[in-house]
Amino acid sequence: MSAPRLIYMDHNATTPLDPRVLEAMTPYLTERFGNPASTSHVFGMVAAEAVEQGREKTARLIRSTPAEIVFTSGATESDNAAIKGVAWEAAAKGRHIVTTAIEHRAVLESCRFLETQGYEVSYLPVDADGVVDPDDVRRALRAGTILVSVMHANSEIGSMQPVREIGAICRERGVPFHVDATQTVGKIPVDVESMAADFVAFSGHKIYGPKGIGGLHVRRRRRLVPLHSGGGQEKGRRSGTGNTPGIVGLGAACDLAASDLEVEQARLRALSLRFLAGVRDRIDGVTLNGHPDLRLPNNINISFEHVEAEGLIAALRSVAVSSGSACANELREPSYVMKAIGATDERAHAAVRFGFGRITTEADVDEVVDRLEEAVKRQRMMSHVS
Secondary structure: OOOOOOEEOEOOOOOOOOHHHHHHHHHHHOOOOOOOOOOOOHHHHHHHHHHHHHHHHHHHHOOOOHHHEEEEOOHHHHHHHHHHHHHHHOOOOOOEEEEEOOOOHHHHHHHHHHHOOOOEEEEEOOOOOOOOOHHHHHHHOOOOEEEEEOOOEOOOOOEEOOHHHHHHHHHHHOOOEEEEOOOOEOOEOOOOOOOOOOEEEEEOOOOOOOOOOEEEEEOOOOOOOOOOOOOOOHHHOOOOOOOHHHHHHHHHHHHHHHHOHHHHHHHHHHHHHHHHHHHHHHOOOEEEEOOOOOEOOOEEEEEEOOOOHHHHHHHHOOEEOEEOOOOOOOOOOOOHHHHHOOOOHHHHHOEEEEEOOOOOOHHHHHHHHHHHHHHHHHHHHHOOOO
16 A cells, blocks of 8 residues: 655645745855855855845835845844844833733743843733734833734734734834734735834745745834844844845745735635635534634644644644644643633644645645544544544
């Protein structure tokens, strides 16, 4: 018997490199190897021009301007640079930061680090759908608040946050606003101006670009202390030799995402709804985690009653999906995101995330529903639950 074909459904974790992105990058991995800071000769000038073209394409996707784009190694660095950089820059004005309980660990760990340096952080709760109340943000602001950090969408449960309302509150009060948009850039329209966002973080590998490259939108006139000291590249905001092939790849990925954003968004949402309908029709004891409507178009996070996520993922074998309750230690603690929305430990440990992408077809969706039905049935039989 032949092995079942591989089906990739973990696009919220990473995406495959688009062949067109690789084609754009290849010359800068080979003959166009110059250092973009070495503009005294043609090799460096060619690289520098490629970097600026990548900057323009990246800025265009999120409605920023090229001068406001800082290239980084990815969203984790971008989040760290924004949160720590603003905190250090504004330390004399205040030491209070507002964020939510379900942010990415890059944000939460940056805040916890700052707490060891004398900063105070308010971790706001979310509702059962994983959404923060803008009024809670408003109430949390005070004279010493120097930053608000709220993600655009949660990577685990897919819920969208009301970033426009929160951005307007922050702008009204003169408080810098940081948005981790890693899960939304390239999937839905992202407009840094309509969000009134001062800092926006994102990664290339989430949008069919290469790993090891990302960006941070830094609104004009906003200042931050850089994480890295060195040659003063990126207008002094991020020292280090520019990753020319990565920047070219990020720019190409942004261009491709922009070219069919609305069409692909609608296609992914239709695939997600098809998948969810199929699962609900074929399997009992299914709970959708996250907001039922205001969610990422390509994310479905489901808890299966009387099923452990890790066992189910192993049973699916050739289908790549993620556990919504990744076990970080021997105690098998449930996902902090699931706990924040009020889920029981059982529901949290049963959560599985399915992420659809550019390579996902209706045939993939239907086949995974078939395999999932059988896998859940086997898992429940093993646990003696009918």
